Amino acid sequence: MDIRKFFLTKVSAAESSPSVQSQQEEESLTSGSEQIIDFDDDPLDAEEGSRSSCLESSEELPERAGSSSVNLSLVCEATDLGDVEKGPVQPKLAQYPYEYFGTQKRSFQFHWLEKYSWLEYSIQKNASFCFSCRNFGTKQGRSHLDSLMCKSGYKNWKRALDSFKEHDKSSAHKSGMLSWSAYKDSILRGNVLEKIQTGREVQIQERRDYLKRLVAVATFLSKQGISFRGHDESENSQNRGNFKECLNLISKFDTFLKNYSPPANSTYTSPLSQNAIIQCCSEEVSSKIVNELKASGLYSVMADEARDHQKEQLAVFIRYVLPENGEIKEHFLSLKELKDFCADSITESLQECLKDYGLDSLLCVAQTYDGAAVMSGVSGGVQAKFQKYHPEAIYVHCYAHELNLVLCHTCKAIKEAKDFFNTMENLYTFFSTSLIHHQKFKDAQSTLGLKPGELVQLSDTRWSCQIRSVNALITNFVPVCKCLSEIKSSTASGLLSNLKKISVIFLSLCSKLY
Template identity: 30%
Template sequence: MRDALLNQKQHIGKVIGKQSSAEVKKNRLRVKASIDSARWLALQGVAFRGHDETPHSKNRGNFIELIEIFSSYNQEVKSTVLGNAPKNAKYTSPDIQKQILHVLAKKVRNKIFEEIGDSKFSIIVDEACDESQHEQMAIILRFVDTQGLIQERFFDVVHVRDTTSMTLHTSICLTLASHKFVIQNLRGQGYDGASNMRGEWNGLKALFLKDHPQAYYVHCMAHRLQLALVSASKDVTAVHEFFIDLAFIVNAVNASSKRHDQLEVVEASRIAQLIAGEEIATGTGANQMSTLQRAGDTRWSSHLNSISSVIRLYESSYKVLEDIKKDGYTAKNKGDARVALRKMSSFEFIFTLLLLNDIFGTTDTLCRALQHKSQDIVNAMSLVEVTKMVLKEMRDEGWDSFLAKVIKFCNDYGITIPDFSVAHFEGRPCRQVDTITNEHHYHFDIFNAAIDVQIEELRSRFEEKVVELLKLSSSLDPTNGYKAFDIDAICSLARKYYPLDFSEKEIDRLAFQLKIFHGTARTHPALENLSSVAELCHGLAESGKAKDFDLVDRLIRLVLTLPVSTASGERAFSAMKLVKTKLRNKMSDDFLADGLIIYIERDIVDTFSLDDILSDFIDLKERRVRLR
């Protein structure tokens, strides 16, 4: 009776319901503030945590400070977060931050899986050691989307206990399988050249080809070929020693800001004298000041830039070192300058300096061209072949002209030129090396050997089978009114390299379809006047002609899946470079994979609404509660 007399609005059930509903609303608001903070920090690629996150700290870290900023602009948020939140429901702990990142990263991976669907794809893989000396492997997936556009999506960072081929193969397969990818759809492999040529990546390539023979390996153009070529050149003893000497000289000249300024003063004085004597021209952008550049292990073209800077600033650098040798503050400074001068005055150093400048200058043209976003399969092999041809001509016919250039440089700077007809000695005169002459040493042991390793490196990256594959693919080139179009070559491409994707009946039908396609493409507004196979694929999808020429479209997509067309390769390399940078910084393993995928695939993350992320976060929390 007494319950019936109570005001229904004050019933205990409704009161509790109201309180519960209000608390849920506050909790959701707190979580949203944390989600927005975590997403923004991840997209900017900055640290979450602070050294001191206590309430009295002047800087509580980016995550907490960002929530403070949110609360300063919204009274409703301010009344529910941080100090105004219950102790057990602040939603700002490191564990909560990791859960939010995990939800975002999982949504990105699911989106990538949806984008790929049943399409064929390639893998681009690189590995690096993190700050705690753990090996981490980055995986990028390359595919052609429904719009006919090449996509390269950063998918995961996986810890591996070592870099043996079996370990890498197992880790990649497990990662793909855990996200429900069909490994039988793998149609290409691309790896870092330097690691690949040491054997462990060769083994990985072989393991995939054994089970999936159509997963062709093509050197990934997204990786900087120049780095691998530099690494190969160091197999020549004289070149390896040269780079050690080069680093020492650059450090000796650039050891302090004072020396840097001194180099600029000396170089400015030299340029002024040349201008006064009308030995060099003047004008906008000419004769700009520069300094010696250090060669980096991960910076593309840095070795060429370092070598070129030494040649350009040779006289000024020599003068600076002479001044340090004479007036240095410490014995160490004077000693370093003396050693650097001795190295710079060595004929072998000058010989190798000019040789590598010519070699890397030649290969640099190829490397830069392969990174151009409009570059395509058609021109890639042509550029490789031309570069090998130029290097071979240099080896076979360029000795005399190169030696004349070295001798002129030495005469200009007063460097002693050895007698090429006498026996060559290593170090002391008593250490005669196999009674070879100086001419033989410089011509064959350095000149020929340094060029040979470059040619062999280029040859090993583009195996005969892959070269044929890419050459047949060039028959699909739409440039110049489909001038290279060859129906027999295209059918041979499908029959020989993609037997799992085309039956014999489909190949017969492909030949007839190609005839109709060729006639249509040359006059269709969306298919004529194209400059690459990638544009052709997009044109087919955009115009709806992909349905009419389904077999042609299928073959084009398979060709574009190979990691050689660089329409988006620059993005893949940028992702790899970022991964290595983060791995080598003090970055928590818990944030590594999820944080990187959010940062790199920001275009996908931007499509997620706050309510969608909140819903997935709540689902994650509920699953964890049930598991307990």
């Protein structure tokens, strides 16, 4: 049956009998909600099952709904709908406004809102909208229905269910629903960019905490003068070196280090990484020293040669005064490898060291070295060549070297002192070169209840070493005499007789007192 003929028949009947039409309208208005015809039970739908399309847009209503002649293309979007924060507006009314469709009146039904979560209703316009397409639609729908659900609203309640079903399956609606779902997920858990940024910040903080512990271990080992690496640092090694073993020890008590697993390509425990950490610590310390020195405005430089196996190096020290409290500071600055031992090579190395730290332009008022000719020479020594770069830098022979030389030469000039130190050197040689004699010395200490100790070798250049040698002899004087008396040899007898001399005992006590 043609739907247009049906409506034309109804309209013609109404026009021919106005009284009948008025009577029908009065019955419809007095019947209340009981007279609302549900779409699923409408006999008209059963008759129209063979239709090619069951949709009727709101623009077709004026000619089919009698007095409801509203042009929705001119109606602005409703202002009482939900936004992305509040969600769809789904009001539950005791009775929704009616719309006439021929002789029948229909209204919006609340159970439609329960069935479609995306559906919302505008009381202001008495129209339904798709919340997801209206707020999150990324592409224009192909059908006119999709456009109405987003913009003007849909209010053909007679065909509402079929229209909602078709819109629910459209690609434009599915895209909007997907965007809406992603938005709700981003509110709860954060969007993808926020998650990436948060994960990146957490990763950066974890790596910083990890590096803090590595630096702490490196500074501890450096401060204590302990070696970093071992001979075998593999996973199966019993001793992987002090650096890695310290980290393993800390991880037993540190929850973070115990649970944190650094990336395989950035553990920062390899020899190269350890050297890099040491270098960074060195630069930080040097930077603080240089900043204090620049604030002081003037300084003095001290340098001495230091041999490292087959490598000759120049140790450079800086001495300055803090302007705020007058405190005197003396710090090690750098080690510079020497290519040659001549005065020119040493001077250039010293000047390069100062230039590397930006100190070559500051006022240098003094230079201090030992008394070697290559360092102290008036015309060809380092002190003379260094004054070409720093004219104000007067040369001062190192007082520590001078005092050490005075003491050593004085001891060699006095016969009793010379014999005393010769006796000490012979005692050290006697007990250190023979394992049998050394074991008897240990047994004598144990018998007398003394702490194990060793005799100290004399030094020709450092007086402090000679003092330690004297202190070691005084501490172990009784076990030394006991061993020498038990050992039957001419050398032991000669050493024992020398130890019993009044001059040796007197000088030992003087060294202890002074």
